[in-house]
Amino acid sequence: xxKSESIKIGLISLGCAKNLVDSEVMLGALTRDGMALTSELRxxxxxxxxxxxxxxxxxxxxxxxxxxxxxxxxxxRCRALIMAGCMxxxxxxxxxxxxxxxxxxxxxxxxxxxxxxxRDILAKSGEHLYWSGPAKYVLDASAPRLRLTPxxxxxxxxxxxxxxxxxxxxxxxxxxxxxxxxxxDVLTEVRALVADGxxxxxLISQDTTFYGKDIGxxxxxxxxxxxxxxxxxxxxxxxxxxxxxxxxxxxxxxxCDKVCRYVDIPLQHINDTMLAAMRxxxxxxxxxxxxxxxxxxxxxxxxxxAFIVGFPGESEKQFAELVxxxxxxxxxxxxxxxxxxxxxTAAAKLPRQVPARVRQQRRGKAMxxxxxxxxxxxxxxxxxxxxxxxxxxxEGRSQMDAPDIDGKVFVRGKxxxxxxxxxxxxxxxxxxxxxxxxx
Numbered sequence: 001x002x003k004s005e006s007i008k009i010g011l012i013s014l015g016c017a018k019n020l021v022d023s024e025v026m027l028g029a030l031t032r033d034g035m036a037l038t039s040e041l042r043x044x045x046x047x048x049x050x051x052x053x054x055x056x057x058x059x060x061x062x063x064x065x066x067x068x069x070x071x072x073x074x075x076x077r078c079r080a081l082i083m084a085g086c087m088x089x090x091x092x093x094x095x096x097x098x099x100x101x102x103x104x105x106x107x108x109x110x111x112x113x114x115x116x117x118x119r120d121i122l123a124k125s126g127e128h129l130y131w132s133g134p135a136k137y138v139l140d141a142s143a144p145r146l147r148l149t150p151x152x153x154x155x156x157x158x159x160x161x162x163x164x165x166x167x168x169x170x171x172x173x174x175x176x177x178x179x180x181x182x183x184x185d186v187l188t189e190v191r192a193l194v195a196d197g198x199x200x201x202x203l204i205s206q207d208t209t210f211y212g213k214d215i216g217x218x219x220x221x222x223x224x225x226x227x228x229x230x231x232x233x234x235x236x237x238x239x240x241x242x243x244x245x246x247x248x249x250x251x252x253x254x255x256c257d258k259v260c261r262y263v264d265i266p267l268q269h270i271n272d273t274m275l276a277a278m279r280x281x282x283x284x285x286x287x288x289x290x291x292x293x294x295x296x297x298x299x300x301x302x303x304x305x306a307f308i309v310g311f312p313g314e315s316e317k318q319f320a321e322l323v324x325x326x327x328x329x330x331x332x333x334x335x336x337x338x339x340x341x342x343x344x345t346a347a348a349k350l351p352r353q354v355p356a357r358v359r360q361q362r363r364g365k366a367m368x369x370x371x372x373x374x375x376x377x378x379x380x381x382x383x384x385x386x387x388x389x390x391x392x393x394x395e396g397r398s399q400m401d402a403p404d405i406d407g408k409v410f411v412r413g414k415x416x417x418x419x420x421x422x423x424x425x426x427x428x429x430x431x432x433x434x435x436x437x438x439x
Contacts, residue, residue, distance in 0.1 A: 010044030015052025017155045026114040028144030033115040042076030053086035055340035070101040092131040107131035135176035141188040152199045152418035159205035167346035194231040209244035220252040227256040236260045243281040250297035260399040266306040270325040271318040302400030304333035310359030312350035336366040378428035388423045413437030
């Protein structure tokens with residue numbers, strides 16, 4: 001086997017930001033232990049594909065990435081192919097049978113052990129399956145980490161797993177039950193990131209608003225501590241569940257000026273029958289009241305949500321109710337997913353499955369409704385001056401734009417990447433703004 005110093009690693013990270021953090025931890029461990037990274041996969045001795053197994057399209061993308069990477073055995077110098085992440089955690093033995101091209105399948109608990117696994121595989125002395133049962137791993141601030149995001153923003157995973165019984169979702173089966181990181185540990189990581197020049201901290205987990213309930217802490221308490229960290233930076237909340245929003249959380253955001261006036265709160269539907277079938281632990285009345293409380297307590301807040309259309313049993317009338325809700329509520333940002341029938345979930349066994357063609361048609365109609373709403377809202381911002389974080393030359397994001405999923409602000413004028421700048425908005429499209437640096 002080659003010396004570890006000469007082993008080159010290539011990594012493909014798929015799926016959400018939570019998966020990206022796992023990729024960063026693996027890369028941090030590999031580089032700490034003397035291995036080199038390469039962005040040119042054909043130059044890699046070992047290729048790791050960190051997979052997503054949430055819904056069928058994501059699973060297919062993961063399989064396609066594995067098969068494509070396997071071609072590097074002929075076109076590159078690849079000697080080992082490793083499949084990591086949610087897919088092998090969800091289907092450890094099935095994948096062994098279906099993908100003989102893969103040298104090792106790694107479960108989520110094995111993320112910190114990646115260096116030893118790579119050495120085993122290259123020495124032909126290891127097993128093909130590294131899987132130690134239900135997911136229990138939670139990273140901490142001492143974990144080595146090589147960030148894959150631009151230098152000025154980072155994702156901070158404050159918890160792992162989920163306790164919710166949503167009938168459409170496989171996440172609890174993959175990631176396990178909710179496990180919060182200690183508050184002081186999150187604070188330690190954020191302090192280090194800000195000291196390293198990070199201007200935007202994105203707090204993530206499967207259910208961010210459940211943070212701390214298992215360890216005697218809370219999300220409001222965490223935000224108050226993060227507010228005390230010296231420096232000029234944003235804190236953004238992602239992946240919040242409506243059932244756990246409280247008046248205390250709203251009041252805390254209101255007094256913490258480092259916390260973005262941005263709420264990411266997937267609602268999934270508004271019809272009571274659909275919400276009950278999804279086991280969302282909320283109903284339409286609760287959702288409307290919560291949105292009213294958030295907007296009253298946080299004037300000017302940007303609200304992002306997500307909905308599922310074509311859920312089993314969804315009628316045209318129930319879908320129409322959702323579209324009308326989108327039009328009347330005027331969400332700042334919104335995503336729509338066509339229901340995916342996932343094996344092992346309660347919804348997969350429900351009667352009256354909606355045909356795929358109808359699901360896609362409904363998704364198109366719902367997104368068209370949101371496009372009109374977004375166009376109206378953004379055109380109403382022309383003439384305003386917004387604080388913008390510059391991501392790359394001529395392009396940035398305001399507080400209402402999370403990385404990778406929301407719109408952009410196209411900026412004319414002198415603006416340094418990774419810095420905040422005031423921008424006067426001069427134009428708008430359906431989802432993006434454009435403006436000039438304010439004097």
